[in-house]
Amino acid sequence: MSDERKLQVLRAIVQDYVATSEPVGSKALLERHQLGVSAATVRNDMAALEDEGLIAAPHTSAGRIPTDAGYRLFVDRLSQIKPLSKAERNAIEQFLVRSVDLDDVLSRTVRLLSSLTGQAAVVQYPSLSTATVRHVELVPRTADRLTLVVILSTGRVEQRVIDLGTTLDDTQVDELINDLRGGLNEHTVGLRRAPASAALLTWSAQLETGQNSARSRVVESVAAVLAEEREDRVLLGGTANLVRSGGDFALSLGPLLDALEEHMVLLRLLSHEVGEAANDGVAVRIGAENTIRGLAATSIVTTSYDSDSMASLGVLGPTRMDYPSTMAAVRAVARYVADLIDN
CATH class of the missing domain: 3.30.390 (Enolase-like; domain 1)
Structure with missing residues (x-):
């Protein structure tokens, strides 16, 4: 059995589940994707993926959904982050370039990230202790x-x-x-x-x-x-997006929203990512990889935008996330913010 073909099947399952939020069956895979194999082969590949813990059946349905391990393999096998379109990059630049000071830059960044990704956005202020x-x-x-x-x-x-x-x-x-x-x-x-x-x-x-x-x-x-000693600050925006995605969380939204109200939790979310970025400077923590109580059903995509203070920004949402697009948006916005601050 080809590992590359199994990865292709896993990739198709992730893409379909992210798009539809419905468990994916072999018939749907054959209809939506050019896999070039028979239905029996797809079923065998799906059985192997399930044995490896990469997909699972949420109920008695014939469909399957990705597990945290499946999402992790999918993200790790992304050869590169697809760049945003020229129109998207221009929109980011035009929105951020209107900023009048650092507070305005970061406030706009939170709104922009939330809008681009459909997730909650978190931005850390550059540390004043390391500023010159x-x-x-x-x-x-x-x-x-x-x-x-x-x-x-x-x-x-x-x-x-x-x-x-x-x-x-x-x-x-x-x-x-x-x-x-x-x-x-x-x-x-x-x-x-x-x-x-x-x-x-x-x-x-x-x-x-x-x-x-x-x-x-x-x-x-x-x-x-x-x-003067100043506490590190973070901005959070787009939590309404989490409410709209409430069905994606195994437990109620209460523990998640409670966690996000804690200032130190937000700082930990961002500081955990420093040094862990593997995809073009973007780090991804998926599901159970998040040890903070209330965040076990979430994924966090972050990157650093200020090398001096290691200040980071990112988004948080359900594990059923469009990882390639989200990672591209986080990386692109971070680069524009870095340029604005440097100038």
């Missing part, structure tokens, strides 16, 4: 306050109001900003947040006090902002 400072700017606000703008390598822009502790006229404010702008960037650009904060505190200790106390106050305020 790209630029620091001070902007006049009032006679006793400045606006601090910090641009990070992840594309994130942070703004804070700095209290000068004294009142200055417009000329003094301009002089203060001009006096500090170069030094702030000299001591921070290219450094991660914590080292940049430490460098500013060292510089502040060297500054003159007295009439120039506002200088030290500003530098120390910038250092405090850079030293």
Whole structure:
């Protein structure tokens, strides 16, 4: 019996079951696919696939459905991820290029992934602990306050109001900003947040006090902002798609939706994939491969989009998933997001 032919039969069963959600029989396979063999041969191949645990009968029906192991073999044997069409790539680019900042990029990414795949989408913010400072700017606000703008390598822009502790006229404010702008960037650009904060505190200790106390106050305020500890963040969207696919989950949707409400669960979903990607940088975890309670009937397709912080994005849905199209969409969107952040 040919292993290649059995794989062809398995591939046909996966494709038909994903398309119809109905168990697939030998007759349907012969009608829909050019297998080039007899009905008896197809039945024998299906029996062998069942013996190997790659397909199973959900009930007394003559049809069969893929098991987790069957989906895994199907995914592992994908020679390459089929690229999206030019129209699809243009649509992704046009939707994301309108973003105004990092928050908008990732918010649009969640909506886009959910729409493209028909699954729930998850996007992890780039880790602020690994981000480096790209630029620091001070902007006049009032006679006793400045606006601090910090641009990070992840594309994130942070703004804070700095209290000068004294009142200055417009000329003094301009002089203060001009006096500090170069030094702030000299001591921070290219450094991660914590080292940049430490460098500013060292510089502040060297500054003159007295009439120039506002200088030290500003530098120390910038250092405090850079030293802030931030929790890793994730965005989740498209959970309504899971409800529409409720019949695909062996258990009720309750445990699944409960799990997805937990912030740390979402981070674990994405962090588990780092280093596991085998298909053009895209990782797939299927069914029981997900050890998190409530996710045993789901598949997760993810990839990293930021190499510095290993931030990832992906989609989650039932194991009855169009894997090739989903993997292609995840990979393509990740590449566009990476380009936007880098630029």
